[in-house]
Amino acid sequence: MDAYVFQFGPVLAYWPQLAIGVVHTVLYCFLGIVTGVVFGTALARLAGSRFMIVRALVTGYVDVIRNTPLLVQLFFVYLGLPALGLSLSPGVAAAVALVANTTSYTTEILRAGITAVPRSNIEAGIALGFTPRQVFRYFVFLPALERVYPALTSQFILLMLATSILSAIGAEELTSTANSIQSFTFRSFETYAVVAVMYLVLVVLFRLMFWALAKVLFPHQSAKA
Amino acid sequence: MSIVTLNSVSKSYGTVPVLREVSLALTPGEVVALIGRSGSGKSTLLRCVNALERVQSGKIVVDGIEVTSPSADLRKLRQTVGIVFQSYNLFPHYTAEGNITIALTVVKKVPKREAVEIARAALERVGLADKAASFPHQLSGGQQQRVSIARSLALSPKVMLFDEVTSALDPELKDEVLGVMEGLAAGGMTMILVTHEMTFARDVAHRVVFMHGGRIHEEGPPKKLFSAPETPELKQFIKRIF
Amino acid sequence: MFQTFNWFDVLFLLKAAGWTVLLTIVAFVGGSLLGGIIAVMRVSALAPLRVAAIAYIQVLQGIPLLMQLFLTYFGLSLFGISVPGFFAAGLALSLHSSAFLSDIWRGCLESIPRAQWEGSAAIGMSRFEQLRYIIVPQAVRVAIPPTVGFIVSMVKNTSLASIIGFVELARAGQIVNDATFQPIKVFGTVALIYFALCIPLSILSRHMERSLARRLNVHRNVELGI
Numbered sequence: 001m002d003a004y005v006f007q008f009g010p011v012l013a014y015w016p017q018l019a020i021g022v023v024h025t026v027l028y029c030f031l032g033i034v035t036g037v038v039f040g041t042a043l044a045r046l047a048g049s050r051f052m053i054v055r056a057l058v059t060g061y062v063d064v065i066r067n068t069p070l071l072v073q074l075f076f077v078y079l080g081l082p083a084l085g086l087s088l089s090p091g092v093a094a095a096v097a098l099v100a101n102t103t104s105y106t107t108e109i110l111r112a113g114i115t116a117v118p119r120s121n122i123e124a125g126i127a128l129g130f131t132p133r134q135v136f137r138y139f140v141f142l143p144a145l146e147r148v149y150p151a152l153t154s155q156f157i158l159l160m161l162a163t164s165i166l167s168a169i170g171a172e173e174l175t176s177t178a179n180s181i182q183s184f185t186f187r188s189f190e191t192y193a194v195v196a197v198m199y200l201v202l203v204v205l206f207r208l209m210f211w212a213l214a215k216v217l218f219p220h221q222s223a224k225a
Numbered sequence: 226m227s228i229v230t231l232n233s234v235s236k237s238y239g240t241v242p243v244l245r246e247v248s249l250a251l252t253p254g255e256v257v258a259l260i261g262r263s264g265s266g267k268s269t270l271l272r273c274v275n276a277l278e279r280v281q282s283g284k285i286v287v288d289g290i291e292v293t294s295p296s297a298d299l300r301k302l303r304q305t306v307g308i309v310f311q312s313y314n315l316f317p318h319y320t321a322e323g324n325i326t327i328a329l330t331v332v333k334k335v336p337k338r339e340a341v342e343i344a345r346a347a348l349e350r351v352g353l354a355d356k357a358a359s360f361p362h363q364l365s366g367g368q369q370q371r372v373s374i375a376r377s378l379a380l381s382p383k384v385m386l387f388d389e390v391t392s393a394l395d396p397e398l399k400d401e402v403l404g405v406m407e408g409l410a411a412g413g414m415t416m417i418l419v420t421h422e423m424t425f426a427r428d429v430a431h432r433v434v435f436m437h438g439g440r441i442h443e444e445g446p447p448k449k450l451f452s453a454p455e456t457p458e459l460k461q462f463i464k465r466i467f
Numbered sequence: 468m469f470q471t472f473n474w475f476d477v478l479f480l481l482k483a484a485g486w487t488v489l490l491t492i493v494a495f496v497g498g499s500l501l502g503g504i505i506a507v508m509r510v511s512a513l514a515p516l517r518v519a520a521i522a523y524i525q526v527l528q529g530i531p532l533l534m535q536l537f538l539t540y541f542g543l544s545l546f547g548i549s550v551p552g553f554f555a556a557g558l559a560l561s562l563h564s565s566a567f568l569s570d571i572w573r574g575c576l577e578s579i580p581r582a583q584w585e586g587s588a589a590i591g592m593s594r595f596e597q598l599r600y601i602i603v604p605q606a607v608r609v610a611i612p613p614t615v616g617f618i619v620s621m622v623k624n625t626s627l628a629s630i631i632g633f634v635e636l637a638r639a640g641q642i643v644n645d646a647t648f649q650p651i652k653v654f655g656t657v658a659l660i661y662f663a664l665c666i667p668l669s670i671l672s673r674h675m676e677r678s679l680a681r682r683l684n685v686h687r688n689v690e691l692g693i
Contacts, residue, residue: 314586
């Protein structure tokens with residue numbers, strides 16, 4: 001048997017496509033991060049609602065998402081919703097599933113953070129005459145965010161890696177780019193090896209970004225991201 | 226002939242020296258109390274004797290084992306030298322008896338039944354025969370510390386080290402531990418103890434070593450040292466204690 | 468005309484769920500054996516072992532599972548080894564799980580106080596004996612809740628084996644959907660089966676995590692995942 005000769009050249013020739021794939025992956029991530037924090041915060045607050053039905057709905061949503069695979073959620077959105085008369089392009093379906101998925105995890109993380117904020121913080125804020133909005137923002141949200149920052153950013157790294165699953169319905173991102181390249185080049189192993197390294201680099205860059213962001217968000221301490 | 230010899234031992238953490246050329250020798254059966262302010266190096270010195278800390282220069286020999294050699298047989302050394310810690314360091318997932326038998330069966334390969342007998346005898350010796358089946362969290366601090374002493378004794382060491390063993394205990398619990406140690410000393414055990422119990426040091430130790438700035442600053446028989454200290458540092462130290 | 472989604476399809480999905488469970492078990496056993504070794508290397512006294520373990524964990528945690536599946540699948544075939552999907556998936560999932568399990572367990576090993584290492588060293592135990600009799604038995608108690616929590620992730624992760632063509636629950640769902648074209652019912656059922664597999668583990672893990680947190684008086688960990 002002839003030894004297999006690795007050839008990365010044909011794969012690297014597709015660098016412009018790979019670069020576009022990276023951009024898409026990063027965009028999906030940012031979408032997930034922003035909506036995850038916004039919706040997650042809203043749901044985490046609703047989880048503390050005085051109406052039982054609201055609490056149950058939030059818990060139900062979180063539990064259903066957390067106990068089913070993202071891949072199945074993707075199929076449900078992409079293949080299922082058209083049956084209900086709502087057809088989505090692969091890119092939009094991927095975004096919807098990703099946001100729904102991430103939100104359930106961020107809800108749980110942020111809720112843990114908000115629960116851990118001492119009651120005295122809120123009382124101090126009220127006593128100083130802040131509006132309820134301001135109290136939440138400065139005395140609840142930011143301390144909670146700081147507390148769960150390591151967990152939250154780890155979750156976002158998982159999110160970044162999970163965007164590769166979006167390729168399963170043909171959404172355009174780094175992995176689906178790799179799928180196309182390997183079908184042109186017949187260099188499957190080399191293609192995925194190159195892309196795996198690109199993800200690894202992205203993880204490092206994201207960690208750096210979160211580390212830098214912590215310096216901005218929590219200037220009073222060197223957060224450990 | 227000495228059983229423990231420290232020859233010009235030096236150690237530093239990074240650039241901070243903690244021990245500077247310390248030399249000390251103990252004859253079998255001798256009880257030495259190390260006293261001094263915190264940070265004077267006395268605990269570090271103690272921990273070097275059974276190689277929990279390594280030294281940078283100098284030589285330590287215990288019962289023929291060259292502790293400071295890189296090829297020292299730590300297993301043998303630690304059966305020869307027992308140590309009792311301030312925080313007891315009992316294993317929470319074993320009973321009092323289990324804490325002792327695990328040491329015997331694993332380290333000395335003593336058969337289980339024999340190990341249980343030795344453990345019972347050791348617990349008897351520290352007055353805790355009735356607590357054999359208790360877990361550490363069910364025992365008072367004083368009792369835990371006595372189990373810890375029994376655990377060391379069960380390995381039949383030739384030298385015992387005590388690192389501020391009563392510091393974490395309430396005053397009323399100190400005496401039961403000190404009592405056990407006094408009994409050991411009377412039985413001829415070679416002992417080095419780091420302690421803040423000056424009365425105990427005066428009554429039980431044969432020799433008191435005052436450490437200051439990582440050196441042995443002054444040493445001698447307790448009566449002489451406490452009643453007629455020579456250096457101003459020891460004078461001040463004693464004035465603050467009594 | 469398509470056939471309609473019926474009880475035979477449900478049976479087919481349940482049988483496929485059996486493969487999902489089997490794949491999870493393989494990944495857990497393989498991941499545990501390898502993860503255990505890596506965790507111990509990670510807390511080793513020898514720096515090269517620690518560095519190797521860190522690199523292993525960082526690399527495998529920094530590459531998407533899907534890439535690991537592709538690389539295993541195509542990598543094995545490069546060596547002329549034509550492997551069934553189950554084998555490639557089992558191997559990739561084991562490697563992936565080992566990186567996460569070893570990281571979880573390292574944390575548990577490190578949560579055991581230094582005094583326990585010292586106490587056991589002082590009675591003459593070797594490094595191995597310290598781990599075997601003193602450190603690991605105590606760490607296991609702390610490790611069980613997050614480990615059970617991670618099994619939930621493993622169940623969900625097996626769905627990616629469908630992408631390299633192995634017929635487990637998610638792939639079976641696609642097959643049934645292609646035949647019946649009733650995606651809401653089909654993927655609803657598939658989701659329900661995953662949920663039924665995962666939720667008992669999730670509840671168990673959460674419950675144990677809470678009681679452990681209460682006993683040790685610390686805050687409960689939040690389980691991450693996808």
